[in-house]
Amino acid sequence: MNRLPAVRTVVACCSLAVVAGVAWGPGSPAAAKPSAGSTTGSARVFMVNPVQSSGNQDLVDLKDAARAVPDDAYAPVGLRNLDGSGYLRGSWARVESATGTPAFSRTNTFRYDRSQDQFEQVMAYFWVNQAQEYLQSLGFGSTYRGIVKQSFPVKVDQYGGDNSYQTDKPYRIRLGKGGVDDAEDAEVILHEYGHAIHASQVEGFGASPEAGSIGEAFGDYFAVTAGLAAADQYHWPVATDLACVGDWDAVSYTDTAPHCLRTLTTGLTTADQTGEVHHDGQIWSQALWEIRLGYGALGKSPQDWDTTLIGSQFGYAADTSFVDAARKTWVAAGERDGDAAAALVRARFADRGITF
Numbered sequence: 321m322n323r324l325p326a327v328r329t330v331v332a333c334c335s336l337a338v339v340a341g342v343a344w345g346p347g348s349p350a351a352a353k354p355s356a357g358s359t360t361g362s363a364r365v366f367m368v369n370p371v372q373s374s375g376n377q378d379l380v381d382l383k384d385a386a387r388a389v390p391d392d393a394y395a396p397v398g399l400r401n402l403d404g405s406g407y408l409r410g411s412w413a414r415v416e417s418a419t420g421t422p423a424f425s426r427t428n429t430f431r432y433d434r435s436q437d438q439f440e441q442v443m444a445y446f447w448v449n450q451a452q453e454y455l456q457s458l459g460f461g462s463t464y465r466g467i468v469k470q471s472f473p474v475k476v477d478q479y480g481g482d483n484s485y486q487t488d489k490p491y492r493i494r495l496g497k498g499g500v501d502d503a504e505d506a507e508v509i510l511h512e513y514g515h516a517i518h519a520s521q522v523e524g525f526g527a528s529p530e531a532g533s534i535g536e537a538f539g540d541y542f543a544v545t546a547g548l549a550a551a552d553q554y555h556w557p558v559a560t561d562l563a564c565v566g567d568w569d570a571v572s573y574t575d576t577a578p579h580c581l582r583t584l585t586t587g588l589t590t591a592d593q594t595g596e597v598h599h600d601g602q603i604w605s606q607a608l609w610e611i612r613l614g615y616g617a618l619g620k621s622p623q624d625w626d627t628t629l630i631g632s633q634f635g636y637a638a639d640t641s642f643v644d645a646a647r648k649t650w651v652a653a654g655e656r657d658g659d660a661a662a663a664l665v666r667a668r669f670a671d672r673g674i675t676f
């Protein structure tokens with residue numbers, strides 16, 4: 321397997337706890353104090369996904385059985401930015417479930433296994449919050465304009481089908497079941513959040529086949545880069561090809577290992593375009609990935625590139641072409657990261673047949 325070297329970076333993340341309820345100043349009536357109310361909690365989640373963290377390509381769904389995934393695939397994590405209600409609701413995510421009882425804990429303690437519906441609810445809360453914190457760590461919402469900076473409805477199991485998608489009015493992610501439950505793979509959640517990022521940046525983004533392909537591409541890229549940033553932040557193992565998207569969700573769809581829904585290293589170029597946005601997105605996503613690697617050689621971090629890339633997306637037209645969006649990204653790289661970065665961006669897009 322073509323394993324790429326791990327990129328080690330430190331993500332300084334955010335402390336954006338929101339104080340629930342009223343301030344308890346002198347004279348506040350003691351009776352008003354809620355029994356819950358903490359904005360932090362504890363939970364356990366998959367470390368992006370259990371295949372990526374373990375390297376075990378033989379894991380299979382076993383019809384959602386708890387025993388299909390060993391206990392050490394779960395990691396204890398803190399939950400942040402909760403609203404104090406005892407539900408999985410907070411500043412950046414509001415989890416709703418169609419099939420399972422909503423997870424609730426007066427002590428904000430959410431420990432489940434994958435056979436329980438509430439586990440996917442926890443994954444949805446943790447990873448949407450994580451994605452927004454990642455954007456904020458890059459400066460979106462402080463140095464730069466905020467992106468999806470609002471409580472975000474995440475519906476788990478909404479349609480009972482195996483089809484996760486995002487709709488932009490209002491912002492919402494729906495995560496399906498079927499095969500491996502979609503919300504058991506953080507790369508699926510983060511991919512969907514990538515669509516929300518575009519929708520937040522450019523109203524109606526995706527109004528041409530190439531813009532739609534960029535949307536799919538960025539979702540895949542964001543899933544990988546935000547997942548790797550989390551692995552660094554929490555010191556989680558990464559044991560599969562870094563460019564593999566959806567290592568765990570894909571075990572239900574692919575017979576051969578490594579299992580990936582898609583990869584960032586297909587070698588596709590514009591000569592291979594079919595008009596199907598997930599397929600064609602792999603042209604764009606490979607450029608994003610290779611620029612990320614190239615930034616390291618320039619002494620810059622993946623976070624430098626992610627900031628430049630995401631910032632440049634504010635300037636994409638809703639119905640952009642590959643060429644126009646690549647040119648905007650090239651300009652942004654030159655302005656923020658210098659001439660060598662701009663040359664890198666242009667070269668990696670050119671490798672994919674996107675020239676300007």
Ligand SMILES: [Ca+2]
Nearest residue numbers: 384434435501
């Ligand atoms: Ca499950």
Ligand SMILES: [Ca+2]
Nearest residue numbers: 498499500502
């Ligand atoms: Ca699935």
Ligand SMILES: [Ca+2]
Nearest residue numbers: 372564565566
């Ligand atoms: Ca992966």
Ligand SMILES: [Zn+2]
Nearest residue numbers: 511515536539
């Ligand atoms: Zn998508």
